[in-house]
Amino acid sequence: MPALIATIPIPRDLPLPLPVPEWLLVVCLVVFFLVHILFVNLMVGGSVFVVVAEWMGLKNKRWDALAHEIAQTVTVNKSLAVVMGIGPLLCINLLYTIQWYSANALTGHAWLLIIPLVIVAFLLTYLHKYTWDTWAKGRKKTLHQAIGITAMLLFFFIPVIFLANVNLMLFPSEWEKVRGFFSSLCIGNVLPRYLHFMAASIAMTGLFLAGYFGRKNADISHLDDFTCPELRRLFYKVCAYVTLGQFALGPLVLFTLPSDGITTQVYVIIFSGAAVGLLTLWLLFGELRRDDTRIGSRYWPIAALFSIVVFGMGSGRHVYREAALAGHKAAIKNRTERYAAALADFNKNLAAAPAPAGQSAEQLFMNCAVCHAPNVKLVGPPLTEIAQIYAGNPEGIVTWAKAPGKKRPELPQMPPFNHLGEASLRKIAELMLEKGATSK
């Protein structure tokens, strides 16, 4: 079916080897990406907690103080999210050069918008954080809340752009349908993945804040009406219930994934991850049942188990990606090799062919014919005119051609032709005089 075949673009890969072994790049991609996404989670989730707590603070001041405290973490996590994003970007550029850049180009407007949107979102989070005490009442407070909400909404939107790209790169057969960023959202399963990511952001931030406020040297003296165990319980709760919800969202993501990359291996990895997730959840709910003196004693085991779950999901996603793109990668490799072979053949024949014995004056003159016609003014003066000026003086043409000046105001200045060499220029000059004299 030629019509179907035509819809899958098979480009050639760059003819350069990877700078490091592929397996190392894969490990770096999976690990660096998870570190990056952790900070992104804390940034996005943090902005939600800030907005919600500030809103609750309108009725009870203690929530406002808590919101302010959380806002301090968002601005740090956002910087780390950016800087830790560079490593995985480096890896994905190398491992999926063709697929990644193609997705970027197809969603280009949105991709470019990432830069100003992130800058604005970051500036707003700073503004929100540093005007907390000064814009505390009346209309100013409303404005303050609006700034927080705007920053949060930007943080909601920016991941969609990245998600659209990591999704689109998986399905080359769909590229031909794409007409800009929004149409790319209809491909694959962007929405379920997005919900899964947002839930993870809330859950991870909950876990992070449970540890942050529960740590030994946590100074919560300015959060008058809260106690450490209370905060710990609160954020544990958020983490636990949202993670419970992930047991609905996770399968939704899995079952809406296009079948391209679904293999037994993907299932095994994802379900093992989910099993560890269940264990984590059981520990988490166990923590919630403990009394104030003992809540939090299992924080690190829980965090470690969460890391295993996340690592499992990250690996599963890589295995899916590899399986989904296996055919495309093989076809690219094939085409790249065929092209390289044809190119090598061609260059071998070219090298074997007898070296052309210096260009003839006629061939060299082609460089000039572009602008100088026999007897009409093209870009420069015609040959007949040149022959008059330089009659019997080919050396004059050579000198001029090496470093032309500007004589005629109505014509563009001639570029220098030093690079053709003295001998060639001399040959050209003689031919020019000959042609100029004969064409009338």
Add this chain to the structure above:
Amino acid sequence: MDFPSFYLDHLAGGRLIIGLIASLHVLINHPLAVGAYPLLTWMEWWAHKNNRPDVDHLAYRITFVVFIVTTTVGAMTGVGIWLSTSLFAPFAIGSLLRVFFWGWFLEWLVFISEVALILWWFLSWKKADKPEKKRKHIKIGVALSIMSWLTMALIVAVLGFMMKPGEWNQTRAFWDAMTNPLYLPQLGFRTFFAVMTGAVFLWFSSFFFTKKKGALNPDPRRLREWIIYRLSHVVLISLLGTYAFGTWYWNAVPETMKANSSVALLTQEFMSWHRQFQTLLGWTLIAFLMVGVGGLDRSSMIPRWALLIPTVLSIWLIGHFERAREFMRKPWVIGEYMYSNGVHKDELAFLQSEGLLKHATYVKHREITESNKVECGQDIFMLACSRCHSTTGLNGVIEKLTAMYGPDKPWDSAGMQLFIKGMHQTRTFMPPFPGTDAEAGALVAYLQQLRTHPQTLPGAQSAGIVIAPEALKPSKIADSQPTL
């Protein structure tokens, strides 16, 4: 050829966007990071040594501005250079990453530490309330200053070895770049330039922070005079360095140009930039000199707006410097390896013999016919020209051709075709045309139509892609396709 062409027609293909993002990045990085960090650390140290909480508080307030700007616009424009290059020249950035991977990886590690240190330094400033804590805090500032200088030193090397023709594949390419005759003068020039402009930035911001009396600022006038007096010294000393390294750079350029470029026009064009660089350098330094000398003695005589003059000049100078530096690379994007339109040096003759349309991925037709000629020409424009030229906008082909052939008479298609084939000889900063004669003819047909019916050319980001079947025998197609 192998990537969908992101294209912004009116903006010369979109290169302007990379340029703007990169210039903004340099304009923040040099004065606010490389220049300001060591000066602010020095202020903190001096305040600690002489027990001047007002100086410490001033340094803290300026650091606040630096912190906000560098961790938002500064960081994101740095990433932005990469994101935008991925769109406009994926073949180039993709190749560069494979070739210079370790340079970039190393730079990333240094960048992580820079970000961690600025967060740590600024956010722990007010918590360092005891002398021993303060001493430790000052050390963070020192480490930050070193790291931020190091990111610049590494990136300049990466830029250098991108330009160094043909030598990257030999084992020590990175050190080659560092031993490039332009590396040290360039790095020295940037370093002193950063300190000089950083000092003026501190000076400028101190006007805003020394207006009112405060608990930590009992005598704002004394504080302002103190900072201006000291910063004038910094300006004058770093001015000498900028002058010395700028001159070294200026003298080293002709030699390097001779070695790097056998092409007269390129050298000629570059040398005119080069002369402008000298003039600009002169005026910029004079402006800084006047401000610096004025600040030494009569600090009250230097009004706030006067500082804007050297600032504007220095923005101009560095912008010019970066443009000239980039220009030197033409017609290559990686010296002697890849042309600016993504065609490899070693595939040029092959493509000229076989044709672009046959081997490109995203084209509408493989064979040129009389009826599809203009469409083919448009695809060829996108493949061969669009990375630098727009159709009718900035650096537009029609504008260039009008300058050559005149606006009022018809253009001779045969002459244009001849010009396209020999263009790289007359416009040596342009790559050779990478297609067959028939393809040059199709391009001319498109250009002629564009002249009479100017129309914006949309990029893949809005028009999507079209994939003509690969020109292969049917049996081969079957085994080259993925099974989906």
